[in-house]
Amino acid sequence: MMNDTELSEKCVDIVINKEIRFCGIVNNMGRQVVGAYQKGITPLVDSEEHKMCMEYSLGMFITTDLDDALGSTEYIISKRKKVTMISIPVKDYLILISVESNANEKEIIKKVLSMFKNDL
16 A cells, blocks of 8 residues: 555646646545645635545445446546546545546546556
8 A cells, every 4th residue: 555655746746747637546435645736726626515526436435336247447537617527446545636628538547547557
């Protein structure tokens, strides 16, 4: 299991991509462990709305009803008008990424998965 410093470094490395607005890592208890915003970005949601997003994404940890039949969830993309939200489960964590609406989600997911390949 990675420590908070290693997780924080990965978040900072992820937001180097200018298409990425935010990267946060949530533990299996629903608490944001670390997070990083793109420099110069103004968050679109306040802290209460941010908590709701994390709680919603936490559902990925407990929604395993179809895993036997369909396999486990690799990632979820939620396309909105202003941003696209990406949720990627990695072991005991959930990586939450907010990207610009015109970003190439598949390339971002591919890069993030490669960064965590030893932790899958």
